[in-house]
Amino acid sequence: MFMTPLEIGLTLFGTLLGGGIIFWMIQVDGHFRRYSKEAAGERASQSSQMTLLIDEVGRLSDDCAALIHTQPKLKGLISAHNSISSLEASLKSDFGAPTIRDAAEQLLVAIRGMLATHPTDGDFTTAETKPDAGVLALANRLFVLFGELDIHGPKNLALSALEARRLGEIAHELGEDGWSRACYKEVASNLALGNLVSMRCLASLAKDSADIDEEAHWVGEQLSQLPDDVDLLRRLSVLRPETAERNVQRLEALGKATPADHSFVSGLKERLQGDSSDHSLAAVEAAIEQNPTVEQYLLKARIHRRRNEPLLAIDAVESGLELPGGRQNGEAWALLAYLLTGEPKRLADALKASVHACALDAGGTEMILLKAELLERSGRNNDAFEWLESVVEKDPNNSVIQSELSQMHTFLGRHNEAWAVIENAPNWNGPELHIQKGRLLLADYDANRDAGHSDTDILAAAESSFREALEADRECGLAWLCLGRCQRLVGDIDEATISLNRARRLMDDAMIAAEESLIALDEGRIDDAARLIDEADIKDSKSLIIPYVKGLVAAKRGHLSEALDRFNEVLMTNPHHVRARLNRITLHLLAEDVQTALDDCDWLLMTYPTLLLAKLRRGEALIQHGIFDEAEREIRSVLQEQPENEVALTRLGACLLAQGRADEAFQPLNNALNLNQEYPEGYYQRAMLYLEMGEADSALADFKMTAKLSSKHVDALLRVAAIHHEREDLQDAEVAWRKVLDADPDNKLARARLDDVRISLAKNA
Numbered sequence: 001m002f003m004t005p006l007e008i009g010l011t012l013f014g015t016l017l018g019g020g021i022i023f024w025m026i027q028v029d030g031h032f033r034r035y036s037k038e039a040a041g042e043r044a045s046q047s048s049q050m051t052l053l054i055d056e057v058g059r060l061s062d063d064c065a066a067l068i069h070t071q072p073k074l075k076g077l078i079s080a081h082n083s084i085s086s087l088e089a090s091l092k093s094d095f096g097a098p099t100i101r102d103a104a105e106q107l108l109v110a111i112r113g114m115l116a117t118h119p120t121d122g123d124f125t126t127a128e129t130k131p132d133a134g135v136l137a138l139a140n141r142l143f144v145l146f147g148e149l150d151i152h153g154p155k156n157l158a159l160s161a162l163e164a165r166r167l168g169e170i171a172h173e174l175g176e177d178g179w180s181r182a183c184y185k186e187v188a189s190n191l192a193l194g195n196l197v198s199m200r201c202l203a204s205l206a207k208d209s210a211d212i213d214e215e216a217h218w219v220g221e222q223l224s225q226l227p228d229d230v231d232l233l234r235r236l237s238v239l240r241p242e243t244a245e246r247n248v249q250r251l252e253a254l255g256k257a258t259p260a261d262h263s264f265v266s267g268l269k270e271r272l273q274g275d276s277s278d279h280s281l282a283a284v285e286a287a288i289e290q291n292p293t294v295e296q297y298l299l300k301a302r303i304h305r306r307r308n309e310p311l312l313a314i315d316a317v318e319s320g321l322e323l324p325g326g327r328q329n330g331e332a333w334a335l336l337a338y339l340l341t342g343e344p345k346r347l348a349d350a351l352k353a354s355v356h357a358c359a360l361d362a363g364g365t366e367m368i369l370l371k372a373e374l375l376e377r378s379g380r381n382n383d384a385f386e387w388l389e390s391v392v393e394k395d396p397n398n399s400v401i402q403s404e405l406s407q408m409h410t411f412l413g414r415h416n417e418a419w420a421v422i423e424n425a426p427n428w429n430g431p432e433l434h435i436q437k438g439r440l441l442l443a444d445y446d447a448n449r450d451a452g453h454s455d456t457d458i459l460a461a462a463e464s465s466f467r468e469a470l471e472a473d474r475e476c477g478l479a480w481l482c483l484g485r486c487q488r489l490v491g492d493i494d495e496a497t498i499s500l501n502r503a504r505r506l507m508d509d510a511m512i513a514a515e516e517s518l519i520a521l522d523e524g525r526i527d528d529a530a531r532l533i534d535e536a537d538i539k540d541s542k543s544l545i546i547p548y549v550k551g552l553v554a555a556k557r558g559h560l561s562e563a564l565d566r567f568n569e570v571l572m573t574n575p576h577h578v579r580a581r582l583n584r585i586t587l588h589l590l591a592e593d594v595q596t597a598l599d600d601c602d603w604l605l606m607t608y609p610t611l612l613l614a615k616l617r618r619g620e621a622l623i624q625h626g627i628f629d630e631a632e633r634e635i636r637s638v639l640q641e642q643p644e645n646e647v648a649l650t651r652l653g654a655c656l657l658a659q660g661r662a663d664e665a666f667q668p669l670n671n672a673l674n675l676n677q678e679y680p681e682g683y684y685q686r687a688m689l690y691l692e693m694g695e696a697d698s699a700l701a702d703f704k705m706t707a708k709l710s711s712k713h714v715d716a717l718l719r720v721a722a723i724h725h726e727r728e729d730l731q732d733a734e735v736a737w738r739k740v741l742d743a744d745p746d747n748k749l750a751r752a753r754l755d756d757v758r759i760s761l762a763k764n765a
Contacts, residue, residue, distance in 0.1 A: 122165025123197040124172045124180075125204050136174060143176055153182035161192035168201065181205050194225060207295070216240050230256050238287040281307075294320040294329045301335055314339045330362025337363070337370060350374055365400045372404065384408065396426055403432035410443060431469035431476045438465035438482055445489070462486050477506030485515055493519055510539035510546070517549050526556050544570050548580055558744075560587055578604065578611070585617045589624055597621045612638050616648055623651070628659045646672040650682045653689065662692050680709040684716050696723060707739070714744045725753055730764070733757050 151157075154164050168183030181202065188198040199218045206215035216239035223232050233251055237244035251257040284300045297320030304313035317336045320326050334357035340350035354371040357363045363370070368391055375384035388405045392398065402425040409418035418440055422433050441462035448458065463486040469479035484499035496519060503512050513536035520529035533549045551566030564587045570580040581600055588597035598621045604614035615634050622631035632655050638648045649672035656665035669689060672682040687702030700723050706716035721736030734757045740750035 120166060120169065121197055122162060122167075122169045123201060124169045125200050136170070140174060143171070143174065143179065153179070154186050155182075155190075159191075161187045161195065164191055165195075165197060165201075168198075172201070172205070177205055177209070188221075194221070196222060196225060212239055212299070228254055230254070238284075241282060241286070292319075292323060294323055294326045294332055296320075297323070298329075298332055298335060301339070305335075305339065310339055310342060314343075327356075328360065330357050330360030333357035333360065334363035334367050337367065337374075341370065341374070347374065347377060351378055365398065368401060369404055372408075376408075381412070399425060399427050399430045399432045402427075403436040406436050407439070410440065415440070415443065429472065431472040431479055434465050434469035434472065435476070435479055435482060438462045438469070438486075441465060442482070442485070456490070459486060459490055463490075475506055477503045477509065480506065481509065481512055481515065484512075488515060488519055488522070493522065508539070510536040510543060512536075513539070514543070514545045514549055517553070521549075521552055521556065526553060529553050529556075544574055544577065548577070551580070551583060555583065555587065560590060563587055564591075576607070578608070578613075582613055582617060585621070589617075589621060592624070594621050594625045598625070612641055612645075616645075616651065619648075619651055619655070623655050623658060628655055631655050632659075644675055646675045646679050646682060649675070650679070650685050654685045657685070657689050657692060662689055665689050678709055680706045680713055680716070683709070684713065687716070687719065691719075699723070712743045714740065714747070717743055718747075718750070721750065721753065725757065728760075730757050730761050734761065 154167060159167065164183045164187045168180045168187075171177070171180035171183060184198040184201045184205070187195050188202065192198070199221050203215050203218035203222065206212075206218060216236065219232055219236050219239060223229065223236060226232060227250075230251065233247040237247045248257055281300070281303045284296055284303060288296045288300065297316050301313040301316035301320070304310070304316060314336065317332055317339065320329070320332050321336070326332060333353045337350050337353035337357055340346045340353060343350070351371070351374040354363075354367060354374055357367050358371050368388070372384040372388050375381075375387060385405070385408065388401055388408070391401050392405060395401070402421055406418045406421040409415075409421065418436075422436055422440070425433050428434065439462075441458055445458045445462065463483060466479050466483040466486060469476055470483070473479070480499045480503035484496045484503060487493075487496035487499060496515075500512055500515055500519075503509070513532045517529045517532035517536065520526070520532060529549070530553045533546065533553060536543075537546050537550070547566045547569040551563045551570070554560075554563035554566060564584065567580045567584040567587070570577050571584065574580075581604060585597045585600045588594070588600065598618065601614050601618035601621060604611055605618065608614065615638050619631045619634035619638070622628070622634065632652070635648055635652045635655060638645060639652065642648065649668040653665040653669035653672070656662075656668070666686075666689065669682060669686045672679060673686065676682065683702040684706040687699040687706065690696070690699035690702060700720065703716045703719045703723070706713050707720060710716070717736065717740045721733060721740055724733035724736050734754065737750050737754040737757060740747055741754065744750070
């Protein structure tokens, strides 16, 4: 039977397909066998490498064990490092800080591991070997942890006397003298009463800090155990001159007295007879005569400084610097910088001294700030910035410098840069950065207020920042001062007064009196305001707030020329003082110097195009100038931004009235009084509108309301008196003219009309 072509084709196709599949399977099998061999080889290679790695790790482990056995110190350092790292990680964890007990246990492990590698007696006055770099690095991290855990001494760390002394020695080496003093005091007072090593170190610490009384105490304590120690007897004679004669007698009994000892006592007696008011100065001068040292000259300078004898203090420091090695004494340069700061003719010398002090790491943060201040006073603002920025780069945790750098940017109008500094600051533990953040927020509030937008949310945020500063340090006077300002701006005068009183108890700053003066102005106590701003002027005549507030006081008293001079003084120094320029515009308008007022308005609007108060003042000036169309446009542009601005509404009503559009003027004036029923100018302008319409009774009622709300509103008082006078209500007119004279004793019109009324009343009597 023959197959059809279709069947033949299908058969061939099936045969070919089957053959292809068989060929593919043979190829796949070949590849699989090859890959299997390669994988087996790779596994064998990896197994060999793993064996080598395990052997290497084993050898490293053996080497580490051998190293620890041959260098026992490493075990303690490793233990301390692990404990410190664990505690640091716990403090940074999102799950909260460790408990006090856990922290104390980890700290104790870290301290003992570290101290075990420093086998000394803990006496830094005689130690020949200093802690190595590894110990100091761990100790530095440890003291940072102490600060974060609010631990300020060894009292609750369960250390032995030896461990406490060793910790004190390491603290001294790191410059943590507060901790060092606390460690040695804990030993001398509690752990090992009368321990000579601790008392010797405490005397040395007191000497370094120029604390004569403290050093004398610990020298005396040592003498109680070593009554025949020649060096201690001579040192006590210097520190306590009243004991010198007795100490020299003791030296004589020991056969150790020298001619220098007898000369010292004789010279001391002569000096004491010449000036019995300050034994310390006599003692130091006697010591210098016996053995001049830089330290003794520094003591002499500090005593002169306390006695308010700056020139003698400067001479003493400079004498110390001239001694061998004196120019390498950072504390001497630091003291000289402080002393010369008050000498205007020696500004360059003061700057030079501060540079030397900072180069020798003396004077701490205060000296860093002083150097920046002296650079600024020398006209080197960029150098001052670069100096502080270099300090921050080396020590980004110094919040005091960060705050000062931000404040410097603020003074120069670099608002964004000021914010950037504090936003990038890593350490917010102290009050400084919280205070600076609050200041920047207050600056934002002032800018918004000047633009006519009093943003109470910003003010609340500023107050919150100052309260955070007080949480960090309740004794921070600057934080209380700034909080008081916030409370004054929000209208909480009672709380502001309490905050400023607290600030006064904590610091002596001119800004406290200035803030109190502004409160007195708000309350209408003009004489108190004048007294307080004069007090601020005595303390700090350089601050711009002094002439500004004095200008406000003068304006309130009606001394317009003096007020204008004060605002001019402010603007000469800072042309961008918006409030001073706005007040100067008002004074120019009162003096009818309209063109000068318009010039100030134009300057403000060119500099701050969105400043609504400047637009409003310009509208007022244009009304006074008789350019009503343009004035109306300015005022309406303000109302587009602030439709509920009662001042702008009142000015619009006055502008419309001046154009003879009395019917249109009613609506904005009534709207203004609906917004603020105690706005005297609104009543005054509406009264003028009533007069224009011939409604004298309504006008009289509004004029009286104006005078009731503002007892010094002379124009309203004159209008009331004039209406009574024209109506021949003589008794009411007499009272009204008297009120005008009470507000303005030199008003000639009121004086003349009062005489007319008296004559008329006499005739009718």
